[in-house]
Amino acid sequence: MAAEFTAESAGAVLTEACHSAGLDATGAELLRLGSNAVYRLASAPVVVRIARDSDALESMQRAVGVARWLETEDFPATRVVAGVEQPALIGGRVVTYWENAQDGEEYARLDELADLLRRLHWLEEPESLRLPYFDPVAKVRDGLRALDVVTDDDRVFLEARAERLSKEYDRLDFVLPFGMIHGDANVGNALRDRDGQAILIDLDGFALAPREWDLVLTSLYYERFGWHTRAEYESFVHHYGFDLMNWPGYPVLADVRELMMTLWLGQQVTTNERAAEEFPRRVQDIRTGGSRRDWQPF
Template sequence: MISGSGGGLDGGANFTAEGLAPVLREACATAGLDYRGAELLRLGSNAVYRLTSLPVIVRIARDPAVLVEMERAVGVARWLESHDFPAMRAPASVVQPLVVGGLVVTFWESVQENEEYATVGELADLLRRLHWLEEPESLGLPYFDPLAKLAVSLEGLDGIPGEDRTFLEERAASLAKDYDRLDFVLPFGMIHGDASIGNILRHRNGHAVLIDLDGFALAPREWDLIQTAIFYDRYGWHTKAEYAEFVHRYSFDLMNWPGYETLADLRELMMVAWLGHQVTTSDRSAAEFARRVRSLRTGEGRDEWGPF
């Protein structure tokens, strides 16, 4: 980790294309890369740039507290590469993460010029292969505690109506009791942590790769299957045939497990809480958040949810 000298941006009001320009410039200069002509791809929880001089993606995190997570993500990427596992790569020539202007910057090899998602069948293949790996202690993976993560997310929900926050907190407290009684049947071990169709891309050479490695942790493997299941079962984002392919290629149907509904409810609540953090900056997010909370209250309308 290298500390930069540029100001104290800290992910506040200056987390804009203009405010981040000096951060990008200094980070690239430190890494020995040419920032000129960089294309801003996304500006959300992270600012994501594609360099034009090399096939490299630059990621600047809005939250300055993610340094440890990103140090771990870089370590995970390099360990996966040593095992020839299809995942995003961290350039070996760059010492990272960097801290510039109080923000955490990482560099990743570009998968391809135009984002193309792979299939849920390929996601199943990669998860099955990942779950067979035994991680070394050197990675320092944390134990994944969804209840603690949800509690932190709910504590930071300051921009939503008070009655909605109370409802979500009460729902979380109820689900915590149910979660503690779950009897997981898959082996405990390394997980991706946010395994969904949105985190598997088609590489320019044709094969599928996992991206966004900062959620790697130790947990019941059911966590890596729940999103694909609820994307099909509750929201209709995957077809019946796609989910059947996922089950066939992973060799386990989470929906047949007695704890499925509890895990689905908990993962769903985490999704709603995540969206709640965006209601003050996006009208689209605010409308979707209201739709989802109403759906949780009534038990209806999940097929109207939009992907985010």
């Protein structure tokens, strides 16, 4: 069994993972601790990702395969480190090694994210990738089962909301083509590399689904959370060529994605103090129809 996923336990895995790959973990910087612990090494232009989910081997195998295929397509995306066997199982965790594309942390603009998604959605993935079908209803149910610290009242509410949304989702009439999606397409997963080019990162969510799923986070961040300006959102729509918010199914898709985000946060309340404060606030706002403008990004 893997230890509880904290900065300390992830750091221990990092040390062992770097040793096994012939790398030096000294001075490594923890960039984020969420679904993955992401470290930037000081000793080499390498980023090490350690998955929170100890059962993430299949998804990380897929991420590595996707990265290698995108490289053959000359698609601007994060690259895996060559010559290192991966994914690796270290200390009960799944570890992958990626080329560090930048020295600091600079995100792409929304219009650049739209260009990346438009180009991605034109690609035809090879059958060898064996991409799964994206099933948001299953993800919501998995998220509910994984909640350890939640009041009985909140659990009943979340389960009822999940059931209602699953029925509404089944009735949606999607208008964009079905095909390959990034799966977590938002500006936080589009970085600018050292040459100034926008690239996609975090490739483990690649799947087959209606393309609306790759647009909903940007719409949600703008319309409900206020994390994007109107001008930024309009630039995204102009460059991609479709405004999701004009599609009648957008509110349902936004509700489902919002619930997925909240349940993901709820799984971290025992190890993340910010998550422990944010999770009940989000549940209350969803329950009462309150404003999402105070929601904090993670």
